[in-house]
Amino acid sequence: xxxxxxxxxxxxxxxxxxxxxxxxxxxxxxxxxxxxxxxxxxxxxxxxxxxxxxxxxxxxxxxxxxxxxxxxxxxxxxxxxxxxxxxxxxxxxxxxxxxxxxxxxxxxxxxxxxxxxxxxxxxxxxxxxxxxxxxxxxxxxxxxxxxxxxxxxxxxxxxxxxxxxxxxxxxxxxxxxxxxxxxxxxxxxxxxxxxxxxxxxxxxxxxxxxxxxxxxxxxxxxxxxxxxxxxxxxxxxxxxxxxxxxxxxxxxxxxxxxxxxxxxxxxxxxxxxxxxxxxxxxxxxxxxxxxxxxxxxxxxxxxxxxxxxxxxxxxxxxxxxxxxxxxxxxxxxxxxxxxxxxxxxxxxxxxxxxxxxxx
Amino acid sequence: xxxxxxxxxxxxxxxxxxxxxxxxxxxxxxxxxxxxxxxxxxxxxxxxxxxxxxxxxxxxxxxxxxxxxxxxxxxxxxxxxxxxxxxxxxxxxxxxxxxxxxxxxxxxxxxxxxxxxxxxxxxxxxxxxxxxxxxxxxxxxxxxxxxxxxxxxxxxxxxxxxxxxxxxxxxxxxxxxxxxxxxxxxxxxxxxxxxxxxxxxxxxxxxxxxxxxxxxxxxxxxxxxxxxxxxxxxxxxxxxxxxxxxxxxxxxxxxxxxxxxxxxxxxxxxxxxxxxxxxxxxxxxxxxxxxxxxxxxxxxxxxxxxxxxxxxx
Numbered sequence: 001x002x003x004x005x006x007x008x009x010x011x012x013x014x015x016x017x018x019x020x021x022x023x024x025x026x027x028x029x030x031x032x033x034x035x036x037x038x039x040x041x042x043x044x045x046x047x048x049x050x051x052x053x054x055x056x057x058x059x060x061x062x063x064x065x066x067x068x069x070x071x072x073x074x075x076x077x078x079x080x081x082x083x084x085x086x087x088x089x090x091x092x093x094x095x096x097x098x099x100x101x102x103x104x105x106x107x108x109x110x111x112x113x114x115x116x117x118x119x120x121x122x123x124x125x126x127x128x129x130x131x132x133x134x135x136x137x138x139x140x141x142x143x144x145x146x147x148x149x150x151x152x153x154x155x156x157x158x159x160x161x162x163x164x165x166x167x168x169x170x171x172x173x174x175x176x177x178x179x180x181x182x183x184x185x186x187x188x189x190x191x192x193x194x195x196x197x198x199x200x201x202x203x204x205x206x207x208x209x210x211x212x213x214x215x216x217x218x219x220x221x222x223x224x225x226x227x228x229x230x231x232x233x234x235x236x237x238x239x240x241x242x243x244x245x246x247x248x249x250x251x252x253x254x255x256x257x258x259x260x261x262x263x264x265x266x267x268x269x270x271x272x273x274x275x276x277x278x279x280x281x282x283x284x285x286x287x288x289x290x291x292x293x294x295x296x297x298x299x300x301x302x303x304x305x306x307x308x309x310x311x312x313x314x315x316x317x318x319x320x321x322x323x324x325x326x327x328x329x330x331x332x333x334x335x336x337x338x339x340x341x342x343x344x345x346x347x348x349x350x351x352x353x354x355x356x357x358x359x
Numbered sequence: 360x361x362x363x364x365x366x367x368x369x370x371x372x373x374x375x376x377x378x379x380x381x382x383x384x385x386x387x388x389x390x391x392x393x394x395x396x397x398x399x400x401x402x403x404x405x406x407x408x409x410x411x412x413x414x415x416x417x418x419x420x421x422x423x424x425x426x427x428x429x430x431x432x433x434x435x436x437x438x439x440x441x442x443x444x445x446x447x448x449x450x451x452x453x454x455x456x457x458x459x460x461x462x463x464x465x466x467x468x469x470x471x472x473x474x475x476x477x478x479x480x481x482x483x484x485x486x487x488x489x490x491x492x493x494x495x496x497x498x499x500x501x502x503x504x505x506x507x508x509x510x511x512x513x514x515x516x517x518x519x520x521x522x523x524x525x526x527x528x529x530x531x532x533x534x535x536x537x538x539x540x541x542x543x544x545x546x547x548x549x550x551x552x553x554x555x556x557x558x559x560x561x562x563x564x565x566x567x568x569x570x571x572x573x574x575x576x577x578x579x580x581x582x583x584x585x586x587x588x589x590x591x592x593x594x595x596x597x598x599x600x601x602x603x604x605x606x607x608x609x610x611x612x613x614x615x616x617x618x619x620x621x622x623x624x625x626x627x628x629x630x631x632x633x634x635x636x637x638x639x640x641x642x643x644x645x646x647x648x649x650x651x652x653x654x655x656x657x658x659x660x661x662x663x664x665x666x667x668x669x670x671x672x
Contacts, residue, residue, distance in 0.1 A: 052561055073567030085558035089580040098576075099566035150566070 002063055002076070002153035002186045003028050004049060009058035011044055011210075018044050019210045022058070026188065026203070031180050034190045035197040035233070036207035043158055045207070046190045050079050050156050063153060078147035079156040082163065084139045086131040086146075092118075093127040096145040103150075117145040120182065137168045144179070157189040161196060173199055194234050198222070206230050228353040231281050237310060237322045239281045239347070246278050254356075256280060256348075259295040259316060263343045268357040272350055281347035284310070287323040287339050289331070294340040297321060302333050315339070405637035412631035419634065426638035435614065435622075440646070443598060443618040446533065450597045453537045455590055458544030463574065465545070466552045476549070483542035491606040494535045498522050498607070525615035528608050532616050536603050540596070544589055551585035552578060587658055594654070595647055619643050 004026040011019040018041045026032050034042040047053035049060055051072035059068045060075075067075045078099070086095050094101075096117055100110045118124045121141040131139055140160060147155055160176075161169045177200050180187055191197055197204045198218045206213040206221065206229075214226045218234075225231035231239050246254040246269065247262055254269040255262050256278055265280075272278065301312040309329045315321040323339060331337060348356040406426055410419035430436060465476050482490060500506050500520030509515050521531040555578060563573045579586075601620050604610060610617035610625060617625070620643060627636020 050565060052565065071567070072565040077565070079562070079565045081558050081562060083556065083558045085556070085562035087559060087577065087580075089583075098563070098568075102563070102566050102568045102572060146562075146566075 004154060004186065004188070005061040006045075006049070007059045007061065009045070009048060009060070010056045011041070011048060011053065012056050017210065019048075022212060024205060024212065024215065026186060029184055029186055031177075031187045031189065031200055031202045032205060033197040033201035033203070034188065034205045034207060035192065035194055036213075037233075038192055039209075040207040041210040042190045042192075042207045046079075046156055046158055046188060049075075049154070049188060050077055051075050052079075076153035077156055078150045078152035078154075079158065080140075080143045080147055080160045082159040084131075084143040084160075084163075086139055086142055088131055090130075091127065092123060092129050092131070092134070092142050092145075095131065095142050096123075096149055098146060099150045113149045114145075117148045120148065120179075121145050136164050137172060140164065140172060141175075148183070153186065155183075155185060155187040157187065159191055160189075161191070162193070169196075176200060195236060198234065204234075206233060224355075224358070225347065226355050228279060228281065228349040228355070231347055231349070231355065235283055237284045237324065239283050240315070240318060240321050240323075241349075242280045242282070242315065243317055244278055244280060246272050246274055246276050248274050254278070254348075258341055261293070261295075263341070263346075265343050265346060265348060266358065267346070267348045270350070270356055272356065277351045278356075279349045280341075281349060282341055282345060284322040284324040286342065286345040287325075288342075289323075289325060289329070290338050290340040292338065294338040297323070297337050297339050299331055299333055299335045299337060302331060402637045402640050405634055406641045408634045410633040410637075422634070426635050427642075430635065430638050430642065435617075439614075439617055439619055439622050442529075442616075443620075446529075446536075446618055447594055447598045450533050450536045450540065450600075451590060451593045453533070454540045454544045454593055454597075455586065457537065457541045458548050458589075459586075461541065461545040462548035462552055463578070465549050479542050479545055481542075482538050487539060487602050488606060490539055491535060491603055494531075494538070495522075495607060498531050522608050523612060525612055528612055529615050532604050532607050535607060536597065536600055539603065540593060544593060547585055547589050548582060551582035555581045591651060591654060594650070598647055598650075599643065619646070 004024075006022050006024040009019055009022040010017070022045060034045060036042050044053060048055055049062075051067070051070060051074075055068055059066050061067070062075055062077070072079075087098065090098070093114055096114045097110055100113060105113070114127075115124070118127055121144060123138065123141055123145060126134060126138060126142075131142065134142065140163075143160070157176075161172050164172060173196060176189075180200075189196075189200065201218055203215065204218055204221055205215050208229055214221060214230045216224075221230060221234045225234060228241070232241070242258060244256045244258060246256055248255050249269045249272070250264070252268055253265060254267065254272055254274075255264045257263075258280060295315055297311070297313050297315045299311050299313040303310040303312070304327070307327055309325045309327055309331070311323045311325065311331060313321055325331070347358065350356060407421055407423060408414075408419040409422045409425075414420075461479060465472060465479065469475070485493075496502065497504050498506075498521035500518040500523065503518075503521070505521065506515070506519045509519065510517065519527075522528045559577050559581075560573055563577055568576070598618075599620050600618075601624065604616050604618065604621055605624070608616045610621040619639065623636055623639035623643065626632050626639055630636075
């Protein structure tokens with residue numbers, strides 16, 4: 001049983017305010033990912049949970065105990081750093097054993113725990129090596145091993161995969177997911193990579209400029225983003241946006257012009273009035289090519305990635321428009337094509353970036 | 360003759376390149392030869408002669424090992440060598456300890472640490488002679504600050520001349536040498552400490568390691584290479600430290616502060632026994648050479664066996 005509650009957390013470094021009124025509940029055994037662009041405060045928030053950073057105001061509650069002013073070791077957390085923070089002068093064994101040596105665990109129990117962690121992480125034949133002799137992935141595993149041996153209530157990961165190459169990152173994602181299943185503990189994971197967030201999280205917390213934009217399951221965020229920011233951040237390739245305005249409101253739903261055609265959107269207009277600026281969002285994977293009708297697109301770049309083909313080009317006012325098509329597509333750069341936009345798959349955002357409710 | 364020229368002429372492109380490289384090195388090599396190799400050779404040669412004031416115009420004779428026999432067999436020699444090593448170990452030890460403490464303090468996150476860091480430098484920046492004259496006054500019995508203070512504090516009941524007694528003169532010289540030598544050690548240690556990644560400390564802090572534990576198991580091993588090389592450099596400088604002792608005591612009273620280098624100077628320059636002085640200089644080189652090799656070998660062994668600072672690998 002290990003829950004984490006954050007209540008009204010504010011944090012500033014001197015004059016610079018980095019976190020505003022953060023409220024969050026993390027359930028037992030949950031894999032929570034903090035995601036957001038660099039400078040959004042996600043790492044600071046993790047460091048506040050770990051105790052490396054103090055809150056300016058607000059409280060951190062782990063297992064119903066206020067630990068806002070407790071040193072890290074009393075919080076029952078362990079942390080994996082972006083740089084791994086391995087001790088270069090110590091062997092893999094001693095690196096993993098470090099927290100146990102600090103805690104003055106007896107030699108027999110210490111060896112047992114280290115060997116067990118090494119076994120889980122497939123490091124048994126590397127125990128006598130120095131970190132400098134290991135590959136990036138192995139170093140990463142040593143860092144994880146060091147946090148496993150403490151049996152923490154909560155694991156904290158600070159962008160642990162960002163120093164690995166793409167292939168290894170994919171492998172480690174799977175390994176971390178397995179590890180979470182094996183250890184069955186609460187994990188909090190910080191990343192700027194939305195794919196890591198989508199693939200691993202039970203719950204994603206999207207942060208932007210020190211504020212939580214949205215909290216939800218990966219698919220919830222994908223299908224029902226509350227803001228344009230979340231819509232643009234989650235999903236790969238990014239959602240396309242087209243500027244237009246509401247032409248009329250009918251039974252609480254609005255219509256909008258996209259190109260030459262007026263579309264009736266199955267989206268609640270809310271406070272939107274006829275004539276208001278609206279942005280329509282459509283995911284690249286929700287687009288289709290049509291022979292006639294639809295909106296014209298000029299294709300600039302074509303990426304064949306095997307299973308799909310990704311087109312980049314311009315549509316109306318958007319010069320970074322992107323569409324994902326089946327791999328049998330024969331479209332070439334420079335082609336002019338027509339794409340159909342299905343109103344049922346569109347998202348809409350008002351001028352302040354808030355999402356309009358889909359129904 | 361033409362044969363020789365033919366032989367020296369570069370035949371291949373590689374040879375031309377090699378020749379060109381030698382030509383580039385030549386000026387520097389010549390200067391090095393002139394200021395390092397030749398004086399070393401001259402000292403070595405002198406040490407086997409009876410060269411003195413009387414033989415300045417020529418006539419110095421080769422005397423074989425006589426100078427060495429006299430120097431090593433001399434009544435005072437064992438005492439001088441022992442004193443030199445004691446002087447070196449004491450002074451270097453203090454410099455290392457004070458340097459580590461100072462660097463740790465300066466590396467910590469305190470206010471005005473820029474100013475404090477600058478304030479460490481003066482003993483090192485002030486010309487050694489000037490610093491020593493300052494200390495000369497401090498140690499003075501009748502007008503000296505220290506003597507005055509300890510008298511006021513009731514520790515002594517009259518003026519105390521620090522440099523007038525054998526023991527106090529020796530330790531006073533050590534204090535001055537440490538005062539001059541510590542700032543550089545401190546700055547080198549500080550630089551090394553700043554090179555230790557912050558993450559390591561944070562990781563250890565998260566695991567509950569105390570300040571002392573972090574210092575012992577992260578800082579020390581991480582800066583150990585710097586400590587090792589600074590200790591060796593400092594040992595050589597201290598072993599050969601001349602001007603501090605000379606200005607304070609000229610090796611006295613009654614030889615209490617005479618180290619090997621002072622003895623060398625006294626013999627060669629004050630007694631005009633150039634040959635015997637050169638012998639002592641050669642002995643200094645030999646002793647320091649053997650010391651350095653031993654030092655590095657032993658440390659290497661320890662390092663291979665235990666890891667730096669005896670931390671289990």
